[in-house]
Amino acid sequence: DIQxxxxxxxxxxxxxxxxxxxxxxxxDINNFLNWYQQKPGxxxxxxxxxxxxxxxxxxxxxxxxxxxxxxxxxxxxxxPEDIATYYCQQNDNLPRTFGQxxxxxxx
Amino acid sequence: xxxxxxxxPGLVKLSEALSLTCTVSGGSISDHYWSWIRxxxxxxxxxxxxxxxxxxxxxxxxxxxxxxxxxxxSKNQLSLKLSSVTAADTAVYYCARGGRTxxxxxxxxxxxxxx
Numbered sequence: 449d450i451q452x453x454x455x456x457x458x459x460x461x462x463x464x465x466x467x468x469x470x471x472x473x474x475x476d477i478n479n480f481l482n483w484y485q486q487k488p489g490x491x492x493x494x495x496x497x498x499x500x501x502x503x504x505x506x507x508x509x510x511x512x513x514x515x516x517x518x519x520x521x522x523x524x525x526x527x528p529e530d531i532a533t534y535y536c537q538q539n540d541n542l543p544r545t546f547g548q549x550x551x552x553x554x555x
Numbered sequence: 556x557x558x559x560x561x562x563x564p565g566l567v568k569l570s571e572a573l574s575l576t577c578t579v580s581g582g583s584i585s586d587h588y589w590s591w592i593r594x595x596x597x598x599x600x601x602x603x604x605x606x607x608x609x610x611x612x613x614x615x616x617x618x619x620x621x622x623x624x625x626x627x628x629s630k631n632q633l634s635l636k637l638s639s640v641t642a643a644d645t646a647v648y649y650c651a652r653g654g655r656t657x658x659x660x661x662x663x664x665x666x667x668x669x670x
Contacts, residue, residue: 480655482656482657484657490662491649491651491660491661491662491663492600492649492657494658497656498656503658535599537657539655542613543602543614543615543616543617544590544602544655545602546599546600546601546602547599549599549600
């Protein structure tokens with residue numbers, strides 16, 4: 449299985465801050481990397497697919513980049529409604545695997 | 556708008572089988588891959604497996620010996636069966652559209668394994 453390692457596991461930032469989360473794959477996954485947002489008690493919501501493509505309807509303050517084994521996810525200006533846990537997921541190989549999640553809080 | 560709704564018993568006894576149904580509306584299950592994903596309380600996400608309308612399936616090797624995913628196009632429903640459950644199978648179970656990228660999700664169904 450491909451292991452996905454996210455960093456940090458949690459972070460605290462102020463409204464308006466730029467927030468970046470990284471995700472490292474245990475082997476080359478090309479650009480087959482998705483990002484999801486999960487709010488408490490809710491199902492995950494797809495934000496970014498194939499490393500850098502913004503899902504329809506997702507605000508443009510969210511972005512993703514990277515290829516190979518190293519990826520990043522950025523919120524350009526943190527908003528109160530962005531409080532959630534964010535997960536990366538590789539879709540290159542079976543079984544599909546997720547990172548352990550990054551919990552984002554407001555300082 | 557595609558909507559998914561999981562249903563099934565919220566409590567399953569140790570060593571018995573867990574069975575869940577996912578009803579899809581706003582689209583046909585025959586047009587896409589569909590996955591089941593689970594999340595133990597307070598923990599991360601684990602992909603269980605997927606099915607394609609042709610009946611083709613693929614399962615996570617960690618669960619493969621105990622999992623069956625099936626589909627009923629006439630009812631536009633998906634089903635998940637997990638046999639011989641243990642406490643480690645206590646989780647919220649989600650159905651989702653897609654085999655690679657999961658763009659629509661159900662609200663999730665909490666299944667607790669009891670002794």
